Amino acid sequence: MRRALTALVLLAAVGGGVAWWLTAPDPIPESELAGLTGDATRGQAVFAAAGCASCHLAPEDESAGPPVLAGGQRFVTQFGTFVAPNISPSPQGVGNWTDAQLINAIARGVSPEGQHYYPAFPWTAYNKADLQDLADLVAHLRTLPPSEAESLPHEVPFPFNIRRSLGGWKLLFENRDFVLQADLTPEQERGRYLVEALGHCGECHTPRNPLGGLRTDAWLSGAPDPAGDGQNPNITPAGLQWSEGEIVAMLQSGFTPEFDVVGGEMAEVVRNTSQLSDADRQAIAAYLKAVPPIESPAPEPGTGDSTAEE
Amino acid sequence: MIRTLSLAAVAALGLASVTVAQEGPTPEQQAVNARQSHMTLYAHNLGKLGAMAQGNAEYNAETATAAAASLHHLVQLDQSGYWLEGTSSEQMEESRALPALWQNLEDAGAKHEALMTAVENLQSTAGTDLASLQAALGGVGQACGACHENYRVPQN
The missing domain is CATH 1.10.760.10 (Cytochrome c-like domain)
Incomplete structure (x- = not known):
């Protein structure tokens, strides 16, 4: 009994140690x-x-x-x-x-x-x-x-x-790793870098799981606005039917194809994207045309809706 | 039999008129309709200018001047009765105006002033040449966006 207890305590200590080690920060090595x-x-x-x-x-x-x-x-x-x-x-x-x-x-x-x-x-x-x-x-x-x-x-x-x-x-x-793994043209790759890495578009346009993790299975398919008002739109080809030229124009001027002007946080985003080169805005548009079309709202994983998996 | 039928018809008519009366737009709905229609008219005229600015239509000084003049009229229309209390996005499904608008009416007013200035600039330069139109239209877009940024729901 006593031995079993000791083993348990030891195991817990080791488990705790492993957890402590696993949850430790992981900085980029100085050498890099x-x-x-x-x-x-x-x-x-x-x-x-x-x-x-x-x-x-x-x-x-x-x-x-x-x-x-x-x-x-x-x-x-x-x-x-x-x-x-x-x-x-x-x-x-x-x-x-x-x-x-x-x-x-x-x-x-x-x-x-x-x-x-x-x-x-x-x-x-x-x-x-x-x-x-x-x-x-x-x-x-x-x-x-x-x-x-x-x-x-x-x-x-x-x-x-x-x-x-x-x-x-x-x-x-x-x-x-990048979410979109596919054979991409250099332009689409540049767009993927701008959207997924620097632009962090997925932070607002991708739904989250209950713990706040991004649902990459529903990448860019729209999400409730975190401030609690309305919906950030689906920008996959299933939701955004604009031409590449129209996407570029919006990123440059804020004007949508209907000549509405985007608002909310997107107004801030346009302040940034208007400073990019035309080639970079074009790359973003090319990438957005290459992501898988996902209807919104995307079905929750594990709800038995197998059509979403195909 | 005929009497019963006609009674039924009268009753049905009465019911129908009651239903119609109930389905007429409320003052709040009228206000939302009016301001959204106003926005549509902005978009219609911005579209003519935007097509030229974005290179989808050939620049034409006359068309540009006319569209800019329409915008100049629109921006001066009296908007009293548009922004009724009780017509925010939290109170009406069809509304995209955030409650914050009513808490910051002074700021919203200042943003509208800025829009008026931008549209005046557009009106006086749209007919000069394409570059002037592009520059002035950019300013109008920023003025529209400034209000949408703080006071409009992204999407219902």
Whole structure:
């Protein structure tokens, strides 16, 4: 009996140890980052494509000129309210971080202190970004105006406030491969990179499972708006019947083919995509035409609707 | 028999008229219809200009000036009665106007002022040349988007 108990305790300890090890942050090794030199000018295009300003500008900051990434915008979700931090190059922001720390924050969701970030910050998409692009992005961030605003804490209740549990979330839901695996043209590949990695379009246009993981089986097929109002549209060919030219025009000007003007968060997105090259907007359109058409709402997995699997 | 039938007919007619009366649009529905129709008229005229700006139609100074003039008329139409209390997206299925609009009427008004300025600029330059039209139309799109960004549901 005593031996059995000891074995159990030992097993639990080992199990706990394994879990602790599995949920530990997983930064990019120094060796992969050594020798990278960022180009701030190139980084400006990465910055626009990645949409950093959309979330990290101060609330209601509509001023022209270089963006002040003071943070403070609030994002209400079913798990709690997340507050975007100051990521300007100041002591209150990320001014004292090394390049490696910044790249690991963006691409691995790990803070300089080794804490997991919540996936409200789309490192789940940026994890597919080229390291050179990230080095350029970091170089660009360092050229922006500093802000002395203090970052505010997230308002996330138990149990989601246990950061370590995000390690488990990462194990279950982080995907470092592209969702669309197919024979793609170089243009479609560029589009896949812009949509799936930098643009993180799936964050709003793909439905989530009950734990907040993206349902890649229903990729880009539309999702309830996280703010609780309405629906972010299906942008697979089943939902979006625009021509490639019409998609390009919307990304450039905000005008839909019906000459409505997109609103909500998409207005912010157009502010970014209007800064991309025509070739990049065209690549996004080509990719969107290549993703599998999925009717929305996509049936939940395991509901016995086998037609969705075909 | 005939009397019974005609009574039934009268009763049916009465019922029908009651139903019709109930199905007429409420003031709230009328307000939503009016403002959505207004938006459709914007889109119709923006479409003529957009076709030229996007290279899908040849630039024609006369057509551009006429469409810009229509927009200029539209943007000045009296909108009182459009934005009734009780007509937000939370209160009416067909409405896409967020409740936030009614909490920020002053800001919404300022955004409409900005739209008026952008449309004035469009009216005075649309007939100059294609590049001027493109630039001015971009400004109008941004002004439309500014209001849609804060005060409109993405999609019902």
